[in-house]
Amino acid sequence: MSVAIRVASFIGLMLISIQSWAEYKLDLRPGVTSVSQGAYEIHTLVMWICVAIGIIVFGAMIYSIIMHRKSRGHKAAKFDDNLTVEIVWTIIPFIILGFMAVPATKVLLAMEDVTNSDMSIKVTGYQWKWHYDYLGEDINFFSNLSTPIEDIQNKSTKTENYLLEVDNRVVVPVNKKIRLLFTSNDVIHAWWIPDFAVKKDAIPGYINESWFKTDKIGTYRGQCAELCGTNHGFMPIVVDVVSADDYAIWVASQKEDAAAAVASSNKTWTMDELMDHGKTVYTTSCVACHQANGEGLANVFPGLKGSVIAIGDVTKHIDVVVNGVPGTAMQAFGAQLNDADLAALITYERNAWGNDAGDMVQPADIKAFR
Numbered sequence: 627m628s629v630a631i632r633v634a635s636f637i638g639l640m641l642i643s644i645q646s647w648a649e650y651k652l653d654l655r656p657g658v659t660s661v662s663q664g665a666y667e668i669h670t671l672v673m674w675i676c677v678a679i680g681i682i683v684f685g686a687m688i689y690s691i692i693m694h695r696k697s698r699g700h701k702a703a704k705f706d707d708n709l710t711v712e713i714v715w716t717i718i719p720f721i722i723l724g725f726m727a728v729p730a731t732k733v734l735l736a737m738e739d740v741t742n743s744d745m746s747i748k749v750t751g752y753q754w755k756w757h758y759d760y761l762g763e764d765i766n767f768f769s770n771l772s773t774p775i776e777d778i779q780n781k782s783t784k785t786e787n788y789l790l791e792v793d794n795r796v797v798v799p800v801n802k803k804i805r806l807l808f809t810s811n812d813v814i815h816a817w818w819i820p821d822f823a824v825k826k827d828a829i830p831g832y833i834n835e836s837w838f839k840t841d842k843i844g845t846y847r848g849q850c851a852e853l854c855g856t857n858h859g860f861m862p863i864v865v866d867v868v869s870a871d872d873y874a875i876w877v878a879s880q881k882e883d884a885a886a887a888v889a890s891s892n893k894t895w896t897m898d899e900l901m902d903h904g905k906t907v908y909t910t911s912c913v914a915c916h917q918a919n920g921e922g923l924a925n926v927f928p929g930l931k932g933s934v935i936a937i938g939d940v941t942k943h944i945d946v947v948v949n950g951v952p953g954t955a956m957q958a959f960g961a962q963l964n965d966a967d968l969a970a971l972i973t974y975e976r977n978a979w980g981n982d983a984g985d986m987v988q989p990a991d992i993k994a995f996r
Contacts, residue, residue: 655820658840662823664733672726679722737823740837743805747796751808751815751828751850753957754857754914758796761807765880768962769794770910771860775918778860789862790847793910796865799873800843808834812957813855819848819863827852843867856926857914891965891989897973900986904974907967912975915955920979927955931979940985943972944995960996965989 656666694700748759752768759766772793776782785791798804808817808828818825822838850861868876895903909918915927920936922929930936935943947968950958959968969987976983 657821657823658842658844658846659822659838661733661737661838662821664729664736665823668726668730668733671729675722675726737836740805740835742803743837744802745798746805746807747798748807748809749817749828751810751812751817751854751861752962753812753855753955754850754861755911756817756861756863757811757962758794763877765877765884767794767880769796769864771862771914772910773860775909775913787847789859790849790864792862792864795845796863797873797876798865798867799870800867801839801841803837803839806836806838808836814852815850815854815861816852817848817863818851819846819865821846822848822865825851840867843869860914887964887966891993894988894990895966895969895986897977897986900970900973901977903966904970904972905978907963907971908974908978911959911963911971920975920981930975931981936975937981937983940972940976940983940987941995943976944968944987944992947972948992948995965992965996968992 654666654669655662657663745763746761748761750757750759755771756769757766758769769792771789772791773785773787773789774782777784777788806817806824806826808826809832810828810830812830814830815828816825817828819838822840824836824838826834826836828834844867846865846867848863848865850858850863852858854861908916916922916930917927920929920931935946946956948958948960950956959971963971966989969989969992972987973985975981976985976987
């Protein structure tokens with residue numbers, strides 16, 4: 627390789643490196659709420675205080691090393707203590723900490739102030755999904771990861787919001803104080819959205835509180851921030867902040883969907899309808915454990931393909947899905963899915979992957995079992 631080519635290659639690599647560093651950001655997000663912006667300002671203030679302290683301390687050390695070295699004829703002083711110096715290096719850090727504590731305390735108090743909220747949402751963590759209950763609105767739903775399984779298994783190109791997209795988003799109106807109440811149905815989770823500066827643990831049998839309010843319409847994403855099990859990385863959070871008019875439209879659509887769900891539980895479904903809807907429910911609620919091929923994960927989650935449950939007594943199958951299996955990872959889906967969803971799911975499991983049980987479970991069967 628000639629010298630000219632080497633020089634050109636080096637320059638090219640340098641330009642690529644400079645461009646990459648230009649896109650790289652090493653800082654907190656300013657966020658879109660007063661609390662997140664307050665946290666960002668405190669972070670910046672403390673950083674510059676640390677920079678100033680570093681310059682003074684290391685500047686004094688370097689100056690002393692250079693200007694008072696042995697080669698210049700200086701001799702090390704011998705002393706045991708200096709009361710004045712000890713008082714000074716105690717008082718100065720105390721003043722600095724007090725200077726930082728005042729704004730930090732204001733932000734911490736603001737974080738915990740859930741008074742005068744405009745609406746409240748109860749957030750419940752499940753392995754591995756979130757449930758949202760709009761208190762006083764008669765709106766509740768589960769929010770599941772909607773990233774295609776093909777993306778997760780590296781069988782297709784990953785999208786921009788890989789592992790950060792859900793089937794049902796939280797929707798709230800702009801310029802309203804949203805109070806959040808956190809709890810869990812199983813293990814400890816943590817609801818975290820950096821742009822809101824909200825990060826709270828969801829603990830079984832306990833209620834934590836937080837809030838956010840923003841004047842910026844947009845979509846904000848987060849994740850579970852607590853190691854909550856095998857699929858911890860598959861619990862995203864998506865919040866849409868919309869205008870008051872759009873929020874009213876969304877509320878109306880949720881109530882229509884709820885009415886449609888009730889109607890679907892009162893009709894008789896065909897096998898094709900059950901299988902089609904059942905596959906959708908399975909992909910949303912079951913595929914993470916039992917896998918798309920129904921074979922599960924060896925020594926972790928049992929397979930459904932050819933299993934005694936999926937091709938055996940249908941009543942037992944319904945019982946396992948509705949009530950779960952105590953002492954195992956098999957959750958009770960009776961409170962998570964409606965009658966139509968459960969009927970379609972069980973029908974799909976009994977007739978997919980070559981199981982071919984041939985029977986259908988109707989919503990009426992689930993209703994009778996309950």
